[in-house]
Amino acid sequence: MPKDNVVVGLDIGTTKVVAVVAEVTLQGRLNIIGLGETPSGGLRKGIIVDIENTARAIEKAVEQAERMSGCRISSAFVGLTGPHIGSINNRGVVAVTGEDGEVGPEDVERVLQAARVIPLPADRRIIHVLPRQYIVDGYDGIMDPIGMSGSRLEVETQIVTAAGAAVQNTLKSVQRAGLAIEELVLNPLASAEAVLQQAEKELGTVVVDIGGGTTEIAVISQGCLWFAAVLPIGSEHITSDLAVGLRTPLTQAEAIKKEHGCVLAELVAENEFIEVPAVGGKEKKQVPKKMLAAIIEPRVEEIFTFVRREINGSHFQGLLPGGVVLTGGGALLEGITQLAGEALAMPVRLGWPENSGGLADMVASPAYATAVGLVNYGAGRLAHTQAAASREAIWENFWAKIKNWWRELF
Ligand SMILES: Nc1ncnc2c1ncn2[C@@H]1O[C@H](COP(=O)(O)OP(=O)(O)OP(=O)(O)O)[C@@H](O)[C@H]1O
Numbered sequence: 001m002p003k004d005n006v007v008v009g010l011d012i013g014t015t016k017v018v019a020v021v022a023e024v025t026l027q028g029r030l031n032i033i034g035l036g037e038t039p040s041g042g043l044r045k046g047i048i049v050d051i052e053n054t055a056r057a058i059e060k061a062v063e064q065a066e067r068m069s070g071c072r073i074s075s076a077f078v079g080l081t082g083p084h085i086g087s088i089n090n091r092g093v094v095a096v097t098g099e100d101g102e103v104g105p106e107d108v109e110r111v112l113q114a115a116r117v118i119p120l121p122a123d124r125r126i127i128h129v130l131p132r133q134y135i136v137d138g139y140d141g142i143m144d145p146i147g148m149s150g151s152r153l154e155v156e157t158q159i160v161t162a163a164g165a166a167v168q169n170t171l172k173s174v175q176r177a178g179l180a181i182e183e184l185v186l187n188p189l190a191s192a193e194a195v196l197q198q199a200e201k202e203l204g205t206v207v208v209d210i211g212g213g214t215t216e217i218a219v220i221s222q223g224c225l226w227f228a229a230v231l232p233i234g235s236e237h238i239t240s241d242l243a244v245g246l247r248t249p250l251t252q253a254e255a256i257k258k259e260h261g262c263v264l265a266e267l268v269a270e271n272e273f274i275e276v277p278a279v280g281g282k283e284k285k286q287v288p289k290k291m292l293a294a295i296i297e298p299r300v301e302e303i304f305t306f307v308r309r310e311i312n313g314s315h316f317q318g319l320l321p322g323g324v325v326l327t328g329g330g331a332l333l334e335g336i337t338q339l340a341g342e343a344l345a346m347p348v349r350l351g352w353p354e355n356s357g358g359l360a361d362m363v364a365s366p367a368y369a370t371a372v373g374l375v376n377y378g379a380g381r382l383a384h385t386q387a388a389a390s391r392e393a394i395w396e397n398f399w400a401k402i403k404n405w406w407r408e409l410f
């Protein structure tokens with residue numbers, strides 16, 4: 001049975017599809033109760049290129065998560081990524097029409113609609129209109145304007161857009177797997193939800209999620225998203241560099257990267273050697289571990305050169321005292337935080353999904369940052385909907401009491 005305090009996050013990654021099920025407690029805490037994971041195979045650089053294969057992988061991951069959690073899953077918060085992602089700032093303005101010049105939920109709805117009005121090519125879709133602050137009659141810094149008095153309501157938003165075809169293919173794959181989409185969520189926004197502390201979100205921090213086929217970037221400041229970008233380069237590129245450089249099959253190169261890979265030659269001892277199987281043959285050769293670093297380092301440097309370019313383009317360089325939080329499976333490479341610190345000239349730490357309970361140990365890896373972040377995001381949505389419902393109930397109760405009072409009076 002689907003329960004109304006259960007949230008599901010579905011991360012359709014280039015290397016793996018992950019479904020995380022979490023229960024939201026009355027205190028608003030997240031307890032992880034289920035996990036399903038399966039290799040994806042239908043994606044390239046974050047984009048779905050094979051709907052059937054992707055749908056099958058989603059089905060498998062969801063099935064596992066259902067079995068573990070004992071919940072039937074019918075819908076999920078689904079991550080979206082790809083180099084087609086764009087983000088822009090926009091404002092909306094409306095006149096307040098609520099009773100007694102009080103801002104009502106419909107005014108907020110209308111001002112957000114007004115902020116959505118941007119010139120967009122026909123093949124692009126808006127996936128988020130994220131309000132950063134509301135301004136009532138010129139007074140700014142308002143997070144929840146409902147109930148405030150005023151005549152003019154403005155909103156400053158961050159609008160995240162995506163290629164229409166990529167959105168459609170995600171919808172099709174998820175639907176074909178028999179699931180409904182609660183909401184599409186920008187991947188690095190989800191990762192930020194999972195790995196950032198509140199203070200980092202306020203101060204200004206950039207999250208860099210290095211996956212298999214993509215590197216996703218999100219700048220978070222004053223608790224909001226200010227900039228997002230997705231690069232079509234990830235840790236799989238390091239694997240293919242190793243395969244070519246060591247002349248070994250991709251599967252071996254992947255295993256060697258995970259077990260012995262190190263970004264910086266200076267961290268490797270001179271006399272360390274590893275065994276590398278040759279392509280097509282049974283024989284193995286001895287390769288100095290320093291050689292791995294020599295192959296890996298230029299690729300990682302290239303990734304951070306692109307990341308630096310994006311941060312500079314966001315006009316947030318020098319305004320991110322929270323530094324960089326590296327996450328995603330690719331962030332597990334030894335020495336990568338040190339190299340990132342040097343390449344970006346910023347403090348860097350590794351980001352793990354935090355702040356959840358239950359079976360949280362199962363998702364305690366940077367590779368699960370997006371999936372856990374999706375349930376964090378979903379829990380936030382749930383709280384919002386419940387708050388709106390209880391606000392409505394309070395008003396209904398209030399009017400019912402007034403009616404009764406009149407009836408008793410006459
Ligand atoms: N211990 C490790 N050391 C080095 N690399 C690792 C390690 N564990 C995982 N990786 C790499 O991380 C990558 C997968 O990361 P992740 O699971 O975050 O990707 P994804 O979400 O499937 O892909 P994307 O986000 O690009 O769509 C793989 O290329 C894998 O080789």
Ligand SMILES: [Mg+2]
Nearest residue numbers: 013014211370
């Ligand atoms: Mg990912």
